[in-house]
Amino acid sequence: xxxxxxxxxxxxxxxxxxxxxxxxxxxxxxxxxxxxxxxxxxxxxxxxxxxxxxxxxxxxxxxxxxxxxxxxxxxxxxxxxxxxxxxxxxxxxxxxxxxxxxxxxxxxxxxxxxxxxxxxxxxxxxxxxxxxxxxxxxxxxxxxxxxxxxxxxxxxxxxxxxxxxxxxxxxxxxxxxxxxxxxxxxxxxxxxxxxxxxxxxxxxxxxxxxxxxxxxxxxxxxxxxxxxxxxxxxxxxxxxxxxxxxxxxxxxxxxxxxxxxxxxxxxxxxxxxxxxxxxxxxxxxxxxxxxxxxxxxxxxxxxxxxxxxxxxxxxxxxxxxxxxxxxxxxxxxxxxxxxxxxxxxxxxxxxxxxxxxxxxxxxxxxxxxxxxxxxxxxxxxxxxxxxxxxxxxxxxxxxxxxxxxxxxxxxxxxxxxxxxxxxxxxxxxxxxxxxxxxxxxxxxxxxxxxxxxxxxxxxxxxxxxxxxxxxxxxxxxxxxxxxxxxxxxxxxxxxxxxxx
Numbered sequence: 001x002x003x004x005x006x007x008x009x010x011x012x013x014x015x016x017x018x019x020x021x022x023x024x025x026x027x028x029x030x031x032x033x034x035x036x037x038x039x040x041x042x043x044x045x046x047x048x049x050x051x052x053x054x055x056x057x058x059x060x061x062x063x064x065x066x067x068x069x070x071x072x073x074x075x076x077x078x079x080x081x082x083x084x085x086x087x088x089x090x091x092x093x094x095x096x097x098x099x100x101x102x103x104x105x106x107x108x109x110x111x112x113x114x115x116x117x118x119x120x121x122x123x124x125x126x127x128x129x130x131x132x133x134x135x136x137x138x139x140x141x142x143x144x145x146x147x148x149x150x151x152x153x154x155x156x157x158x159x160x161x162x163x164x165x166x167x168x169x170x171x172x173x174x175x176x177x178x179x180x181x182x183x184x185x186x187x188x189x190x191x192x193x194x195x196x197x198x199x200x201x202x203x204x205x206x207x208x209x210x211x212x213x214x215x216x217x218x219x220x221x222x223x224x225x226x227x228x229x230x231x232x233x234x235x236x237x238x239x240x241x242x243x244x245x246x247x248x249x250x251x252x253x254x255x256x257x258x259x260x261x262x263x264x265x266x267x268x269x270x271x272x273x274x275x276x277x278x279x280x281x282x283x284x285x286x287x288x289x290x291x292x293x294x295x296x297x298x299x300x301x302x303x304x305x306x307x308x309x310x311x312x313x314x315x316x317x318x319x320x321x322x323x324x325x326x327x328x329x330x331x332x333x334x335x336x337x338x339x340x341x342x343x344x345x346x347x348x349x350x351x352x353x354x355x356x357x358x359x360x361x362x363x364x365x366x367x368x369x370x371x372x373x374x375x376x377x378x379x380x381x382x383x384x385x386x387x388x389x390x391x392x393x394x395x396x397x398x399x400x401x402x403x404x405x406x407x408x409x410x411x412x413x414x415x416x417x418x419x420x421x422x423x424x425x426x427x428x429x430x431x432x433x434x435x436x437x438x439x440x441x442x443x444x445x446x447x448x449x450x451x452x453x454x455x456x457x458x459x460x461x462x463x464x465x466x467x468x469x470x471x472x473x474x475x476x477x478x479x480x481x482x483x484x485x486x487x488x489x490x491x492x493x494x495x496x497x498x499x500x
Contacts, residue, residue, distance in 0.1 A: 241257040
């Protein structure tokens with residue numbers, strides 16, 4: 001029997017207590033300098049794995065906190081700001097006033113010196129940095145179950161950040177595999193060295209896919225998920241499915257989307273209408289952020305920018321976010337999601353809290369008031385997994401199977417959708433995805449992946465900014481921040497993306 005070195009274990013535990021008592025100091029990368037790989041290996045060998053996991057979890061908390069951190073601008077508050085900025089660049093959201101996110105809505109916010117490319121880059125690479133602190137310290141050969149789960153969580157979240165970065169700073173994968181990618185900041189435990197320059201798109205996606213496959217495996221059977229704020233195997237599989245869709249691996253995308261959705265139930269039609277889309281306890285939510293009085297960023301928050309019912313940037317008397325009228329018109333009258341928006345032919349929703357004369361047509365009722373800006377943030381819902389699986393099947397010319405999967409979702413949204421049809425196409429799924437995930441920060445990636453342009457110039461358009469931007473335009477892609485070009489010795493002005 002091996003002897004447990006209690007002094008080493010207590011040393012790590014005391015370090016954890018000290019870090020917790022110092023408030024935000026535990027977010028500093030230097031706080032994990034004492035837990036070297038050798039010490040972690042020694043502690044695990046001697047029965048001290050629990051203390052190490054607590055330490056690594058504290059580091060991961062820093063990564064998750066970065067996803068909701070205010071970045072000194074009211075349009076920069078982490079993950080949901082990145083997602084909303086993308087949604088504003090599509091046809092699907094109509095803006096009504098020139099305030100925060102207006103340049104995203106203009107599709108004119110991609111220049112190297114602008115705040116949006118800089119804030120997005122710095123936020124996502126801060127997540128990468130925190131995840132690397134964990135990945136650096138846990139060997140991929142680890143057998144301790146809690147440490148395997150910690151490593152899997154870090155790999156999945158880092159891959160999530162890399163996936164966002166490569167889609168924001170370069171054209172989509174298919175047809176651009178050998179174009180410049182993004183810097184890959186890796187660790188000594190990775191299967192390849194870091195790439196300080198841009199490398200290639202193929203290199204970036206290969207690393208993303210490798211890490212997500214490993215993460216799903218490492219998280220298999222893990223039972224210690226702390227809450228929905230943390231990544232578990234289902235979420236890792238969902239991220240993997242998203243990445244597989246970008247590279248066109250339809251069979252595996254369908255497989256992992258199916259795996260991701262197994263433990264979650266869809267909201268009923270009644271629940272969809274009643275839900276405020278701001279509570280992490282919703283049965284459909286797979287992953288999100290639990291916003292509290294300590295973490296709320298108040299006016300500089302997602303709900304301030306999307307909720308029509310509360311004081312904030314999106315209140316109905318200032319700059320509410322509307323659904324595109326043409327998109328709204330594509331819903332059947334029997335589709336319950338129509339009730340998430342102000343029907344121009346109907347009176348205001350009497351329970352919305354919005355005064356009728358101040359609620360413009362097509363105003364969204366989806367994101368409802370939560371007192372004190374304490375609405376939670378949603379990063380992944382199970383409905384998305386049904387949509388990914390259905391599209392992946394349709395992409396394989398399995399239109400009947402795609403219909404079967406999509407019907408499960410649509411039976412909870414529009415009971416008449418399945419009438420007179422037995423198949424579902426890629427375009428059918430894309431439409432339902434635009435409606436189902438409206439405003440949640442995902443659809444812009446599908447515009448890019450499916451090579452869709454944005455045309456707000458159609459007859460009858462209610463868009464304030466009427467633009468027509470072709471698919472593949474560099475207007476959709478951010479330039480590398482100028483500060484990165486200036487400070488990264490492996491980059492130069494020749495590595496910069498075009499503006500348009």
